[in-house]
Amino acid sequence: MVVDCASAAPPLDTPMQDKLTLMIPGPTPVPETVLLAMSRHPIGHRSADFQKIVKRTTEQLKWLHQTSGDVLVLAGSGTAAMEAGIINVLSKGDLVLCGDNGKFGERWVKLAKAYGLEVQVIKAEWGQPLDPEAFRAALEADTAKAIRAVILTHSETSTGVINDLEAIAGHVKNHGTALTIADCVTSLGACNVPMEAWGLDVVGSGSQKGYMMPPGLGFVAMSEKAWAAYGRSDLPKFYFDLGKYRKSAKADSNPFTPAVNLYYALEAALEMMQKEGLEAIFARHARHRDAAQAGMVAMGLPLYAAEGHGSPAITAVAPVGIDAEELRKAVKQRFDILLAGGQDHLKGKVFRIGHLGFVCDRDVLTAVAAIEATLQGLGLHQGQAGAGVAACAAALAV
Numbered sequence: 001m002v003v004d005c006a007s008a009a010p011p012l013d014t015p016m017q018d019k020l021t022l023m024i025p026g027p028t029p030v031p032e033t034v035l036l037a038m039s040r041h042p043i044g045h046r047s048a049d050f051q052k053i054v055k056r057t058t059e060q061l062k063w064l065h066q067t068s069g070d071v072l073v074l075a076g077s078g079t080a081a082m083e084a085g086i087i088n089v090l091s092k093g094d095l096v097l098c099g100d101n102g103k104f105g106e107r108w109v110k111l112a113k114a115y116g117l118e119v120q121v122i123k124a125e126w127g128q129p130l131d132p133e134a135f136r137a138a139l140e141a142d143t144a145k146a147i148r149a150v151i152l153t154h155s156e157t158s159t160g161v162i163n164d165l166e167a168i169a170g171h172v173k174n175h176g177t178a179l180t181i182a183d184c185v186t187s188l189g190a191c192n193v194p195m196e197a198w199g200l201d202v203v204g205s206g207s208q209k210g211y212m213m214p215p216g217l218g219f220v221a222m223s224e225k226a227w228a229a230y231g232r233s234d235l236p237k238f239y240f241d242l243g244k245y246r247k248s249a250k251a252d253s254n255p256f257t258p259a260v261n262l263y264y265a266l267e268a269a270l271e272m273m274q275k276e277g278l279e280a281i282f283a284r285h286a287r288h289r290d291a292a293q294a295g296m297v298a299m300g301l302p303l304y305a306a307e308g309h310g311s312p313a314i315t316a317v318a319p320v321g322i323d324a325e326e327l328r329k330a331v332k333q334r335f336d337i338l339l340a341g342g343q344d345h346l347k348g349k350v351f352r353i354g355h356l357g358f359v360c361d362r363d364v365l366t367a368v369a370a371i372e373a374t375l376q377g378l379g380l381h382q383g384q385a386g387a388g389v390a391a392c393a394a395a396l397a398v
């Protein structure tokens with residue numbers, strides 16, 4: 001039986017301007033410090049003042065990626081960053097191995113095909129993690145060294161699953177010649193992504209996720225091995241030719257007009273992140289994942305991601321006997337908290353709680369409480385009243 005939640009939900013009792021709380025995996029909430037930094041007048045992008053910002057943010061980005069290599073900034077979303085990363089290190093007809101266990105894994109398969117790459121796909125069911133052993137086997141079988149790159153998503157936002165990027169990148173390293181191209185859009189700034197230590201070659205990310213910024217910037221980090229491949233790459237590119245960005249970055253500049261105000265935001269956001277520290281940021285995200293999961297389980301809402309493989313950025317929930325989309329709408333209507341829905345075949349079956357970026361314990365506790373209160377109001381709560389909040393609070397107390 002699927003219950004119609006929206007018609008039963010009471011309307012928002014106090015509709016208030018500016019109260020919307022974003023609990024989606026992008027765009028994520030933006031701190032006032034960052035918003036204020038952005039509100040300054042734009043300055044000339046060839047000025048010494050702007051060069052200072054480029055220099056500073058470049059250093060900050062290297063810190064975030066845990067690399068001494070290049071991290072380049074593009075005007076575009078995360079997909080632009082991934083597209084740039086892929087087309088700068090590969091050539092027409094190259095064989096790539098793509099991991100696909102969700103919407104984003106699927107996207108990189110489509111992108112690779114659009115550029116005429118030959119794609120071999122390693123799949124896992126949605127909700128399950130990619131199996132590193134499958135990558136090891138495929139890479140070991142490739143004695144002719146035809147595989148030029150392995151492309152995969154670290155945190156699969158559509159299902160709330162975190163893939164074992166470290167293990168898979170390790171198998172790629174053993175292969176010797178293939179590159180690891182990783183979508184770290186919802187893992188960077190949420191959990192450990194030590195680019196150099198794991199031997200990642202291309203890392204793509206976007207500003208509206210873990211960066212605590214509005215949408216608009218894409219980031220591509222490149223290893224030395226990736227640059228060597230760039231030298232051989234023949235896929236067409238112009239605006240996304242990363243060689244141009246690398247050359248300009250050496251002079252603390254950009255090849256084209258950068259998103260000047262988003263650079264202000266970037267500097268402010270990364271400064272906040274540096275103050276908090278990587279370890280503290282990762283611990284906060286892990287705690288929020290645990291708390292969101294505990295809250296859901298305690299009120300009888302099953303988690304969608306396989307146990308032990310939940311992303312620190314997002315918790316996907318698959319209620320039984322309740323239309324997830326209607327529940328999500330009821331929470332929005334009643335509490336002005338925006339949760340994410342399910343994508344593709346998961347629409348109506350799954351809702352997702354984003355806890356990525358500028359999210360504190362209070363936000364997670366409030367989201368869990370709002371979901372619980374909505375269920376209780378609808379008579380759909382399956383546990384003891386308040387059990388979700390109690391479990392969430394207990395998990396936050398560690």
Ligand SMILES: *Cc1c(COP(=O)(O)O)cnc(C)c1O
Nearest residue numbers: 077078079104155157185186206
């Ligand atoms: C958001 C996201 C992207 C990028 O999407 P854009 O809309 O282009 O910013 C890529 N991968 C994952 C896993 C994401 O969550």
